[in-house]
Amino acid sequence: MIDHSIGFKQQAYSVSDLNAYIRALLESNENLMDIWVVGEVSNFSKPRSGHIYFTLKDMDASVRCVIWRVHANRLAGAFSDGMRVEVHGYVSVYEGGGQYQLYVDGIRAVGEGRLYQEFLLLKDKLAAEGIFEENRKRPIPPEPKLIGIVTSPTAAALQDMLKSLLSRFPMVEVVLSPASVQGEAAPAEIVKALERLNKLVHPDVILIGRGGGSLEDLWAFNDEQVVRAVAASEAPVISGVGHETDFSLTDFAADMRAPTPTGAAVMAVPDISDINILLNGWNLLLEQMMVNILEQQRLKLKERKNGLDLLSPGWQIKQRMQRLDNSSLRMDYFVNRYFLQQRQQLELTEEKITSSDPRHILGRGFALVEDKDGSVITTIKRVQLGQDISVYVSDGTISADVTGVKEKE
Amino acid sequence: MAKKPVSIENLNYEQALAELEEIISNLENEPSGLERSVAMFERGKVLIQHCQKLLDSAEMKVQQLEEDGSMSPLEE
Numbered sequence: 001m002i003d004h005s006i007g008f009k010q011q012a013y014s015v016s017d018l019n020a021y022i023r024a025l026l027e028s029n030e031n032l033m034d035i036w037v038v039g040e041v042s043n044f045s046k047p048r049s050g051h052i053y054f055t056l057k058d059m060d061a062s063v064r065c066v067i068w069r070v071h072a073n074r075l076a077g078a079f080s081d082g083m084r085v086e087v088h089g090y091v092s093v094y095e096g097g098g099q100y101q102l103y104v105d106g107i108r109a110v111g112e113g114r115l116y117q118e119f120l121l122l123k124d125k126l127a128a129e130g131i132f133e134e135n136r137k138r139p140i141p142p143e144p145k146l147i148g149i150v151t152s153p154t155a156a157a158l159q160d161m162l163k164s165l166l167s168r169f170p171m172v173e174v175v176l177s178p179a180s181v182q183g184e185a186a187p188a189e190i191v192k193a194l195e196r197l198n199k200l201v202h203p204d205v206i207l208i209g210r211g212g213g214s215l216e217d218l219w220a221f222n223d224e225q226v227v228r229a230v231a232a233s234e235a236p237v238i239s240g241v242g243h244e245t246d247f248s249l250t251d252f253a254a255d256m257r258a259p260t261p262t263g264a265a266v267m268a269v270p271d272i273s274d275i276n277i278l279l280n281g282w283n284l285l286l287e288q289m290m291v292n293i294l295e296q297q298r299l300k301l302k303e304r305k306n307g308l309d310l311l312s313p314g315w316q317i318k319q320r321m322q323r324l325d326n327s328s329l330r331m332d333y334f335v336n337r338y339f340l341q342q343r344q345q346l347e348l349t350e351e352k353i354t355s356s357d358p359r360h361i362l363g364r365g366f367a368l369v370e371d372k373d374g375s376v377i378t379t380i381k382r383v384q385l386g387q388d389i390s391v392y393v394s395d396g397t398i399s400a401d402v403t404g405v406k407e408k409e
Numbered sequence: 410m411a412k413k414p415v416s417i418e419n420l421n422y423e424q425a426l427a428e429l430e431e432i433i434s435n436l437e438n439e440p441s442g443l444e445r446s447v448a449m450f451e452r453g454k455v456l457i458q459h460c461q462k463l464l465d466s467a468e469m470k471v472q473q474l475e476e477d478g479s480m481s482p483l484e485e
Contacts, residue, residue, distance in 0.1 A: 145423065153473065153483070162471060170467035171422050176483055177474045193474075200478050272464055279464075282433060283457050289436045290450045297443045 016095065023093035026100060032091035037063070037102060038110055044081045052076060056087060056102065064094075064101040071105045084110045112215050119222050123249055126224070131231045132252040138236040140256055141204045143270055146173050148203035148235065150193045153178045157211040157240070157261035164262045169269035175201045181210035186220035191229040198234040205268050206233060208250065209240035209261040221248035230254055240264030368392040380405045417455050422463045429456045 013021070026032055039056035046052045050069035055062050065087060067075055079085050088106035093099070126132060147165065151158050153176060165172055177197045179189035190208070197206055208230065210218070220226060221241045230237050231253040239254035240261040251257040258264035309315050354360055362368060369377040370390045377383060383402045391398040417425065432453040436446060473483045 143423070148474075162469070166469045170469045171463065172469060174469060174471040174483075175474050175480065176471065192476075196474055196476075196478070201474060275464060276461065279457050279460055282429060283454070285433060286436070286450060286453045286457070289433075290446070293436070293443065293446045293450075 015098070019093055019095040019098055022100075023095060026091050026093060029091075034088075034090065035102075036086050036088050036113065038084065038086045039063075041079050041081055041083050041085060044079075046072065046076060054081075056085075064099060065089075065104050066094075066101050067104045075104070075107050078107045086110055086113060109214050109216060115215055115219065115222075119249070122222065122224055122227075123252070126227060126249065126253070131227065136231065137255045140236050140238065140268065143169075144172060144204035144268060146175065146201065146203045147268055148197040148201055148206040149174060149176045150179055150190060150197065150206060150208040151176070151210055151261070152181045155181060155210055157181075157209055160211070160260070160262045161207055161209070161240075161265040164265035165269060168266065168271045170272070172269055175203060177201070181220055182213065182217045183220075187223035187226050190220060190223075190226050194229045194233055194237075203235050206235045206237045207240065207261070207264045207268055208237055208254070209258070209264055210242070211261060212243040212246065218242050218246060218248055221250040226250055227253045238264040238267050362392060362394040367398075380407055417452070417459050420456075420459065422460060422467075425456045425460050425463070429453055429460065432456070 037056060039058050039062075042055045042057055042062075044052070044054040050072055052067040052072045052075070054065050054067075056065050057063070086108050087102065087104045088108075089102050089104040091100060092103055094101050130136065149158065149161060151161070158176065162174065165174060175197065177193035179193035180186045181190070194206065194208070197203055208221075210221070218241055221239070227249045230239070230250050236255040237253075238256045238258055239248070239251045240258035240263050241248045241250055242260075244259040256264075256267055258267050368391070370392070371377055371382065372388055372390075375382075377389065383389065383405060385402055385405065387402045389400055389402060391400055420428070432449045435441070436449055436453075441449070471483045472480045474480055
């Protein structure tokens with residue numbers, strides 16, 4: 001029976017149209033686009049497609065949830081059946097089944113959202129007090145002798161730290177100040193362990209930390225009292241809480257933040273192999289220095305020896321002998337020169353004398369005429385006819401009479 | 410550097426390293442007599458050996474601080 005009061009005016013929609021319409025309606029609702037929902041996980045399945053399907057439920061209701069493959073690998077490890085979680089995503093419709101679903105792109109442990117809000121508030125408060133200021137941070141001593149550790153004696157983090165310290169710098173002494181690192185009692189225990197170390201042991205540096213875990217597991221390191229105790233620690237503190245990506249307020253307050261407990265140990269001490277390299281370098285340096293010093297001494301010795309030689313009698317005698325040699329040489333020279341000069345002078349004079357000797361001229365064919373008295377006849381006026389004259393030539397004397405006189409025309 | 414009659418065997422790693430640094434800076438900066446330089450050099454060599462020996466033979470000492478302030482060796 002058809003109720004005709006509805007009438008025939010309206011055209012019927014197809015199921016597809018209906019579901020598409022509902023889908024558009026839900027997807028355009030701002031409250032459903034970006035929503036966190038808390039519930040317990042059940043019917044978890046991850047078929048070949050790579051997508052994840054599960055049901056989120058509470059006491060009275062349930063909703064189908066889907067995680068597309070793009071997010072599935074990242075989120076798959078974070079939860080399993082029976083867990084209470086908070087999931088993030090948007091609401092839409094699976095048109096094929098006419099079923100609305102939650103399309104999930106993020107999952108967190110229950111309470112994490114609230115914890116995160118608290119974390120941000122406390123961080124702002126402590127930052128305003130200046131607890132995280134860079135200029136409060138103290139330098140870590142390069143080679144600590146005594147290291148304090150605050151962590152759980154049963155934690156893997158302790159073994160990680162000890163292993164790293166032992167392999168890098170076994171000269172160090174370590175004191176563990178035990179404290180639980182998760183749970184209700186953890187913050188108070190950590191504060192006490194820090195105080196005990198500072199008061200009784202006075203270590204050069206304190207390592208504080210624990211291994212990775214959920215935000216809740218790491219929460220003790222965001223506790224206000226713990227953060228204040230770290231900032232107030234007498235010894236500088238290196239924190240290594242959780243994994244590389246985990247940041248705690250203790251990290252911000254510590255003098256140095258390491259990504260992990262092992263990282264904290266690495267930062268606390270130098271590496272023995274670096275020290276060995278340094279020692280070998282010093283060994284070489286020392287030897288080079290010694291070579292230089294010996295070389296300098298050798299040079300100095302040589303200089304001294306030269307100086308000493310100048311003063312020795314033997315050298316003095318040698319010096320004098322040489323001077324003497326020099327004098328005698330010089331004398332010889334002067335004497336020789338004198339004689340040479342004299343000889344030359346003599347030769348010169350001799351030549352002069354020789355050239356002025358009349359007999360020298362006779363040798364060239366001239367003759368010298370003298371009268372009886374030995375006076376040289378140089379003009380016809382000095383002779384008379386019949387007078388005896390002597391004619392000298394180069395090799396003898398000719399006696400002659402004057403038989404004629406003729407004046408030059 | 411004052412003459413240190415301390416036997417090297419009794420020096421711990423830090424003391425040996427500190428003295429080694431002192432010797433090197435002395436040799437580097439202050440000209441001293443040959444005999445003293447040689448003595449410093451020889452002591453430096455022994456100090457280096459001593460440091461290396463300490464590094465090689467060092468055994469990390471680990472203790473646990475109890476709540477009452479007493480110390481006990483930590484069982485690993």
